[in-house]
Amino acid sequence: MKKTVLGLVIVGLLAGCSSEQTKPDTSQADAARAAAAKAAADKAAADAAAKAAAEARAREAALAAQKINPLDDPNNILSQRSVYFAFDKYNVGSEYQPMLQAHAKYIEDHSNAKVQLQGNCDDRGSVEYNLALGQRRADSVRKSLSLLGAPEAQMSSISFGKSKPRAQGENETAWAQNRRTDIVYQSE
Amino acid sequence: MNMRRWLAVWLACLWVLWLVPARAQMTIDITGGAATRIPVAISPFAGAGQDYRTVTDVLAADLLRTGEISMVDVSDIAPPIAEPNDPRFGMARARGADAIVLGHVLPQPDGRLEVRFRLMDAVQQTQLAGYSYTVRPDQLRMVGHHIADIVYEKLTGVPGVFSTHIAYIIQQGSQYRIEIADSDGQNPQTVLKSKEALMSPAWSPDGKYMAYVSFETGRAIVYEQALDTGKRFVLAAFPGSNSAPAWSPDGKRIALVLTRDDGSQLYVMNADGSHLKRLTFGGGIDTEPCWSPDSKTLLFTSARDGTPQVYMMPSDGGNATRLTFDGSYNVSTRWSPDGKSFVFVQRMHGQFHIAVMDMASGQAQVLSSGIDDESPSYAPNGKMILYAAEVNGRGELAVVSSDGETHERLSNAAGLMEQPIWGP
Numbered sequence: 001m002k003k004t005v006l007g008l009v010i011v012g013l014l015a016g017c018s019s020e021q022t023k024p025d026t027s028q029a030d031a032a033r034a035a036a037a038k039a040a041a042d043k044a045a046a047d048a049a050a051k052a053a054a055e056a057r058a059r060e061a062a063l064a065a066q067k068i069n070p071l072d073d074p075n076n077i078l079s080q081r082s083v084y085f086a087f088d089k090y091n092v093g094s095e096y097q098p099m100l101q102a103h104a105k106y107i108e109d110h111s112n113a114k115v116q117l118q119g120n121c122d123d124r125g126s127v128e129y130n131l132a133l134g135q136r137r138a139d140s141v142r143k144s145l146s147l148l149g150a151p152e153a154q155m156s157s158i159s160f161g162k163s164k165p166r167a168q169g170e171n172e173t174a175w176a177q178n179r180r181t182d183i184v185y186q187s188e
Numbered sequence: 189m190n191m192r193r194w195l196a197v198w199l200a201c202l203w204v205l206w207l208v209p210a211r212a213q214m215t216i217d218i219t220g221g222a223a224t225r226i227p228v229a230i231s232p233f234a235g236a237g238q239d240y241r242t243v244t245d246v247l248a249a250d251l252l253r254t255g256e257i258s259m260v261d262v263s264d265i266a267p268p269i270a271e272p273n274d275p276r277f278g279m280a281r282a283r284g285a286d287a288i289v290l291g292h293v294l295p296q297p298d299g300r301l302e303v304r305f306r307l308m309d310a311v312q313q314t315q316l317a318g319y320s321y322t323v324r325p326d327q328l329r330m331v332g333h334h335i336a337d338i339v340y341e342k343l344t345g346v347p348g349v350f351s352t353h354i355a356y357i358i359q360q361g362s363q364y365r366i367e368i369a370d371s372d373g374q375n376p377q378t379v380l381k382s383k384e385a386l387m388s389p390a391w392s393p394d395g396k397y398m399a400y401v402s403f404e405t406g407r408a409i410v411y412e413q414a415l416d417t418g419k420r421f422v423l424a425a426f427p428g429s430n431s432a433p434a435w436s437p438d439g440k441r442i443a444l445v446l447t448r449d450d451g452s453q454l455y456v457m458n459a460d461g462s463h464l465k466r467l468t469f470g471g472g473i474d475t476e477p478c479w480s481p482d483s484k485t486l487l488f489t490s491a492r493d494g495t496p497q498v499y500m501m502p503s504d505g506g507n508a509t510r511l512t513f514d515g516s517y518n519v520s521t522r523w524s525p526d527g528k529s530f531v532f533v534q535r536m537h538g539q540f541h542i543a544v545m546d547m548a549s550g551q552a553q554v555l556s557s558g559i560d561d562e563s564p565s566y567a568p569n570g571k572m573i574l575y576a577a578e579v580n581g582r583g584e585l586a587v588v589s590s591d592g593e594t595h596e597r598l599s600n601a602a603g604l605m606e607q608p609i610w611g612p
Contacts, residue, residue, distance in 0.1 A: 088495070088517065124560050125540055126519040126533060127387055127607055128432045129489055129496055131408065132445065132452035132473040135429055139451070158407055159429055163385035170559075170581050 070106065071185060077102045083141050085179045087122070090136040092144050100141070103183055104148030107155070114186040115150075117142045117157040122175035123165055134159030141181040225258040226343050229285035229310070231268040233303065235293035243303060246332025247289065249372065250350040251340065253587070254571065255594025260285040272308055272315065281310040287343060289335070300324055303331050307339050316342045329374065349567040353611045354574060355379070355389045355398060356585060360603030366400055368415070368611075371567075373585065373598040379413065388607065390433045392459075395612035399423060399433035399442065410444055412461075423461050432475050435459070436483040436503070443467075443477035443486060443503070454488055456503060467505045476520055479503065481527045487511070489519045498532055498545075511545070514552065518543075520563055524590075525570040531555075533562055542575050542588065555592040565609045566590075576606045 070076040080099045083092055092100070107113050119138030121130035138157035146152055167177035230248050233240040251257040260283050262269070269276055270292040280288040291305030300322050307317040317338050321331050330351065337348030350371050358365045364386040366379040380386065384403035391398060399412045408429040413420035424430040428447035435442055443456045451471035457464045468474040473491040480486070483503060490499045490508065495516040501508040512518035517535030524530060524544075534543040534554065542556040542564045560578040567574065570590060577586040577597065583604035587596040598605075 125517065125535065126476065126489065126496075126562065128445065128476045129473070129519045131387070131429065131431055132475045135447055135452055136473060160385070160403075161387070163387070163403065170578070 078106055081183045083137075083181045083183075084176060085137055085181075087175070087179065088133065089179075090133060090140045092140050096144075100144050101148050104145045104150040107145065107150040111151075111154070113154060115145075115155050116184045116186060117145075117155065118182045118184055119157065119159040120164060120166070120178055120180055120182070121162045122178040123162040123170075124175070127161060131159050131161035134161045137179075137181045141183065145183075225256055227258050227260045227284050227286050228339070228343070229260040229262045229280040229283065229288040231262055231265070231270065231280070231288065231290050233291045233293055233305075234268055234270070235301075236295050238293070238295075240293040240301070240303070240328065242328040243291070243293070243332045243335065244289070246329050246372075247336045247339070250333060250336035250348075253372070253594070253596055254340065254344075255589050256344060257340070262288075272306060272313065277308075277313070285310045287316065287339075289339060291335075296322065301328070303328070305335050307342055329370070333370065333372075346571060347569050349569045349572070349610075352568055353395065354585075354608055355391065355611055356576075356605050356608035357386055357389065358600070358603040358605050359583070365603075366398070368398075371610075373600070379415065379418075388432055389609055390435055391609060391611035392435050393437050393439045393612065399435065401431045401433070421461075424457070432477060434477050434479060436479045437481055438483040440483070441503070443479065445475045445477070454486070465505070467501065467503075468508070474499075478522050478530075480523050481525060487521045487523055487530055489521065498530070511547075511550075512552075522565050524566055525568060531564040531566060531573050533564065542573060544573075544590065544592075553592060555588045555590075556586070556595075558586070561586070563607045563609070567610050568612060572610075574608045574610045576608055 070078045073079055077099050083096050107115060117138040119134030119136065121134050135157065138159055142155050142157045145155060162178070165174070165178045167174035228251060230244050232244050248259055252259060260280060262280050262283065265276060265279060269280070269290055272290060288308045288310045289305060290308060291303065294302040294304070296302060302320060302322045304320045305318065306315055308314070309316055319335070319338065321334065323331055333350040336350040340346070340348035340350070352371050353368050354371060354373070355366060355368045358367055362383060364382050364384070366386055366389050367376045368379055369376040379398060380400070382402060382404050387401040387408070389398055389400045396416065397412055397414055399410060401408050402411055408431045409422060410424040410430045410433050411420050412423045423433065423442065424444055424446065426446050426448040429452070430444065430446055432445040433442055434444070440459060441456050442459055443454060445452050446455050449466065452473050452475050453469065454467040454474045454477050455464055456467055470492060473496070474488055476489040478487045485500055486503050487498060487500050489496050493510065496519050497510055498512040498518050498521045499508040499510050512532070515534055515536060519533050521530045521532040528548065529544050529546050531542060531544045533540050534552070536554070539558070540560045540562060541554050541558065542561045543552050543554045545552040555573065556575065556577070558577045562576045564573050564575040573588050573590060575586055575588070577584050579597070579599070583606045585598040585605050585608050587598070588594065
């Protein structure tokens with residue numbers, strides 16, 4: 001932000017300087033030359049100012065966007081992206097309702113947003129059953145989002161089964177971390 | 189297990205390690221065994237002043253793995269007994285052998301080796317079998333497996349499976365590989381490498397093709413690959429997930445699981461990918477199809493009643509019958525080659541064990557005692573079951589005799605092994 005302000009100040013000073021260069025002159029030729037020079041200088045100054053202002057606006061917009069992207073704001077519920085499940089279960093717990101509600105609204109409000117629901121399992125038991133279970137976990141989160149208003153066309157689901165564990169280790173803490181569906185926005 | 193047998197196994201392992209030190213080889217550990225075993229003496233093979241113990245060591249290790257045969261040590265008899273008319277022939281019988289394997293190796297002018305062997309009844313002193321093989325020196329292990337097949341069948345009446353192959357997934361760092369190895373885990377060959385997950389390798393009944401699931405495009409797609417040329421094609425890439433391929437024993441059809449319509453459901457297609465037909469409906473989880481030996485019926489896993497259980501249905505479609513009721517997690521079933529029983533994974537007290545169920549009585553027997561035993565499959569003769577076991581957080585392969593008496597582990601320092609499947 002500071003940089004932008006500084007940039008505007010400099011542009012302002014330059015514009016001021018260029019206007020000071022146009023002193024009245026008694027000779028006609030000088031007057032004409034001066035008028036042409038003034039016009040050229042004014043145009044250059046205006047162009048520079050406009051360009052700088054546009055750049056500043058773009059930078060500001062980018063910075064603002066970075067700052068307030070609700071998906072990345074740790075204080076925003078939209079930064080929560082995972083639904084966790086019990087062993088061999090795919091029902092979405094009621095504690096995830098506020099989070100899913102927020103995502104459903106965001107998806108509905110942003111028609112260009114596309115999300116993939118990625119289902120995962122802990123590494124015990126059948127590879128193929130876990131692949132199917134992960135699909136169920138992804139689909140049940142998709143269904144919840146759909147019921148809360150997220151358009152189906154903006155959502156897809158996939159299962160990685162037990163092939164992509166987030167946590168390593170053969171204990172309940174690691175397994176619980178791996179039994180989940182991640183809400184992944186496609187631009188991410 | 190007696191000391192002598194331990195020593196024999198240990199020496200066999202040492203020998204293998206010394207023979208091919210450059211390769212990351214499997215190590216084999218055997219425990220248990222049948223109450224009564226057939227005592228067999230194997231006279232070490234030699235020829236032209238050279239030692240060809242590779243053949244007899246592979247043979248001895250194969251026979252010991254069954255748990256049905258014990259070894260009578262005649263390795264101290266020098267030179268080894270090579271012919272039945274050797275006056276020392278009676279020594280093997282005197283040491284308790286019921287049968288004796290004799291043989292020798294004749295180097296050929298072209299560098300190949302002729303391996304001659306006889307299986308003798310030690311009591312009657314009659315010949316039970318006799319064969320000759322002419323092979324390259326690097327094929328001596330294969331000869332050992334072939335002789336083991338013949339000896340095993342002559343002594344037990346059941347065909348041997350030592351010259352068959354196994355396939356499995358090995359994960360090494362971030363790389364997945366499908367490998368094929370000899371039945372004892374040796375001589376591994378890479379079928380496919382990938383940075384993304386590979387799953388569910390399945391043999392064609394003739395052993396010439398392999399189907400598998402690959403995530404290389406970002407989602408689960410089923411491929412079919414010729415094992416001799418490595419050429420492959422996409423078998424199923426429908427929208428959603430494509431998985432769990434299983435060849436019918438008659439080679440004509442492939443059952444698989446698709447999510448393209450409604451949940452994970454069973455489908456069947458011709459082996460060339462044509463004529464797709466949906467078999468199950470309901471939108472829940474139906475997966476892991478497995479064919480009966482006559483190709484008419486499928487066993488599969490379904491969670492239609494709330495927990496995953498084993499079901500059976502006609503392979504052309506129709507009503508499904510539930511077969512498992514004990515416990516809340518019975519999955520990954522495979523039909524026995526005689527069609528009379530099936531092996532599956534049962535979760536008990538938070539642990540996953542291999543179990544076998546007799547189809548006539550519905551009685552189940554637990555065969556393994558690991559923490560996380562998975563992916564069981566029968567040897568083609570039905571006498572052994574290969575599965576994946578987790579040992580100290582590492583994936584290893586394990587073999588258990590179908591009576592649960594003999595256990596064997598195949599570990600590989602190179603990587604984590606899973607999803608083994610016994611092939612032709």
